Amino acid sequence: MPRSVDAEVVVIGGGPAGMAAALSAWEWGARKVFLLERNPHLGGILNQCIHPGFGLRLFGEELTGPEYAERYIEALEKTGVEVLTDTTVLEVDKDRHVVAVNRKGVWVFRAQAVVFAVGCRERTRGMIRLPGTRPAGIFTAGCAQYLVNIEGYLPGKRAVILGSGDIGLIMARRLTLEGVKVEAVVEIRSVLSGLLRNYVQCLLDFRIPLFLSHTVLEVLGEERVEGVVVGRVDEEGNPVGEERLFPCDTLLLSVGLVPESELLKKSRIPLCPSSGGPFVDEDFACDIPGFFACGNVVGVFDLVDYVTESALRIGRRIRETEGHTPPRFILSPREGVAALFPQRIRKGEDGFLYVRPKEGLRKARLSLIHDGKEFHSLTLPLCRPGEMVRLDLAQVSWPEGKGEVQVVLRGERHIDIL
Numbered sequence: 001m002p003r004s005v006d007a008e009v010v011v012i013g014g015g016p017a018g019m020a021a022a023l024s025a026w027e028w029g030a031r032k033v034f035l036l037e038r039n040p041h042l043g044g045i046l047n048q049c050i051h052p053g054f055g056l057r058l059f060g061e062e063l064t065g066p067e068y069a070e071r072y073i074e075a076l077e078k079t080g081v082e083v084l085t086d087t088t089v090l091e092v093d094k095d096r097h098v099v100a101v102n103r104k105g106v107w108v109f110r111a112q113a114v115v116f117a118v119g120c121r122e123r124t125r126g127m128i129r130l131p132g133t134r135p136a137g138i139f140t141a142g143c144a145q146y147l148v149n150i151e152g153y154l155p156g157k158r159a160v161i162l163g164s165g166d167i168g169l170i171m172a173r174r175l176t177l178e179g180v181k182v183e184a185v186v187e188i189r190s191v192l193s194g195l196l197r198n199y200v201q202c203l204l205d206f207r208i209p210l211f212l213s214h215t216v217l218e219v220l221g222e223e224r225v226e227g228v229v230v231g232r233v234d235e236e237g238n239p240v241g242e243e244r245l246f247p248c249d250t251l252l253l254s255v256g257l258v259p260e261s262e263l264l265k266k267s268r269i270p271l272c273p274s275s276g277g278p279f280v281d282e283d284f285a286c287d288i289p290g291f292f293a294c295g296n297v298v299g300v301f302d303l304v305d306y307v308t309e310s311a312l313r314i315g316r317r318i319r320e321t322e323g324h325t326p327p328r329f330i331l332s333p334r335e336g337v338a339a340l341f342p343q344r345i346r347k348g349e350d351g352f353l354y355v356r357p358k359e360g361l362r363k364a365r366l367s368l369i370h371d372g373k374e375f376h377s378l379t380l381p382l383c384r385p386g387e388m389v390r391l392d393l394a395q396v397s398w399p400e401g402k403g404e405v406q407v408v409l410r411g412e413r414h415i416d417i418l
Contacts, residue, residue, distance in 0.1 A: 004108050007110065010096075012036050014044060017297075018044070018115070030315070033081045035076070040086055042069065042076075047150070052064050055305065072308075087100050089263065092267045098114060116292065116297050117311065118263060119295060130219060130253075131219070132228075135224050137221070141168045155180075156180065162254065164192050164386075168253075168254025169203060172185055185209070187215075188215040190235070217243065227247045259275070261278070275298065278291075280344065295311060329370070331404075331405050335409065336408060336410055337409050340353065352390050352391060354391075358409070359385060361411030362382050366380060378391055
């Protein structure tokens, strides 16, 4: 028989978002808090991110991924939050019944609030329809990172990296330090996908070439990758004739991340088409009462500090007595905006709005528009798709009434930002 447990808060996912959400719930007075993690240890993706660069905003110092995770693991140990590792959640229904399984059997948690903190996953070869044969030697960048940093294996001796996302840039440096020859990083867009600091520290410092407006046109090899054909593309991604062959035995894919939304779909949580995650308000409450989501399942953040920041807002909202009130404003991404979250504003008194630019712009202006009138703006000397724009909601004077707010980002197009 399944074990039935009454809970105030059940947090699904023990990465940076899940740990911060559980800690926040406890600090705001919840006492029956359960944190469920499918892996043997808390920390999530941080455990394989042994490079520095975490915690600069929250802690004012540069930490590695495991060091950042340890801060929250130690904090949780001082609370009464019950942590269940090696525990996989199978289902969450509309009544907030969480069905999970581990070595002790099947559990059914009857929760007052459920927090989804399940993160994101990498886009794969099949999702980008990479042409060519299907040999061994093709990895996602995150998989390669796990093999090198956790298992101690090298994926190959000579590599090409497709995509300039942060994991790809970091793995270019990591593989170089381990003796792998990284021939090039190839990016289909005309701008860098990752953080500028990672381009400088991981590519420039190690003299690894970056080819913008290029992609892999063909993978060569039968049993093992023998090379890739790389060519220039236009703004629509169509080849324009310039091609070159890179001999290699490994191809890493760093072609984007998508929210891990399968559990939310099963729970009938409404999802946002632009971000891929659920619709949330400034406290990261979903459209259905009693459900919350934080971190990369909402939309892919570029800093773990922002992931934690989103999760820390949940505890106070869970303890509110006024219940689930409808949002005043619905935020809609318009010109220049690829994605944004939150998409709902209930009060707008505090919190942050995170906006992902669609392209590189200089002399940019982020505008909030209601009933055809701009009521708030933010001037940006430069913005890039790889770095989110973060707007402090406490600085916004919201208009009277309610309805749609259009979020617009305009400026001078700036392609060569390197």
